[in-house]
Amino acid sequence: MQLRNSLCWSVLCFFLHSCAVSKSPLRTQVKQLQKGIIKDDSSYVYALPYDEGKTFRVIQGYFSRFTHKERAALDFNMKKGTRVTAAREGVVVRVKEDGYKGGLHKKYRSHGNNIVIQHPDGSRAGYWHFQHNGVVVNVGDTIKKGQLIGYSGKTGYAFVPHLHFLVWKTEKGNWQQIATRFQTSKGIRYLRSWKRYKRERTSLAVHNQQ
Ligand SMILES: [Zn+2]
Numbered sequence: 001m002q003l004r005n006s007l008c009w010s011v012l013c014f015f016l017h018s019c020a021v022s023k024s025p026l027r028t029q030v031k032q033l034q035k036g037i038i039k040d041d042s043s044y045v046y047a048l049p050y051d052e053g054k055t056f057r058v059i060q061g062y063f064s065r066f067t068h069k070e071r072a073a074l075d076f077n078m079k080k081g082t083r084v085t086a087a088r089e090g091v092v093v094r095v096k097e098d099g100y101k102g103g104l105h106k107k108y109r110s111h112g113n114n115i116v117i118q119h120p121d122g123s124r125a126g127y128w129h130f131q132h133n134g135v136v137v138n139v140g141d142t143i144k145k146g147q148l149i150g151y152s153g154k155t156g157y158a159f160v161p162h163l164h165f166l167v168w169k170t171e172k173g174n175w176q177q178i179a180t181r182f183q184t185s186k187g188i189r190y191l192r193s194w195k196r197y198k199r200e201r202t203s204l205a206v207h208n209q210q
Pocket residue numbers: 060067068073074075163164165
């Protein structure tokens with residue numbers, strides 16, 4: 001009887017798990033990009049959204065079961081007050097920094113301080129959960145890649161202090177979240193859950209080129 005119960009329980013868990021996974025065709029595509037099954041050497045290479053020389057862990061990746069079920073988004077584990085930098089150049093199109101509440105409940109979602117930057121190709125990046133008054137850019141500002149844009153926090157729908165990062169592209173007026181490539185200290189990668197990624201120091205290389 002005991003065995004049967006535990007078997008039933010396992011089957012139930014299995015079903016709950018499989019139901020919880022996104023059915024988005026993008027999820028399969030992202031997995032194949034991460035594993036290198038699909039080759040991508042033409043898309044834009046983003047900078048990790050923090051200072052050079054720093055390393056942070058991705059605590060939630062693309063389409064994960066917890067709060068990213070339908071989201072091609074990344075969560076970087078960061079202590080409150082960490083410097084967040086622009087992953088790509090562009091113009092600031094949205095800023096919110098008056099939120100001061102946060103927690104693991106959807107009722108906090110509207111409190112999430114955020115920045116949205118529009119890139120030259122029309123795509124946009126969103127950065128979420130900045131601390132109260134923790135944004136240092138304004139709507140209309142032109143931002144360079146790697147420029148400081150704010151200080152991380154835990155405002156909005158957030159279980160721990162972290163940076164939620166995502167990119168949208170638009171096709172005929174429909175915005176779609178996409179996975180993007182990043183330059184890491186180990187090369188160009190599609191980031192994965194639970195891995196740590198270091199942003200390499202590049203200023204020296206850039207100076208040498210000039
Ligand atoms: Zn997130």
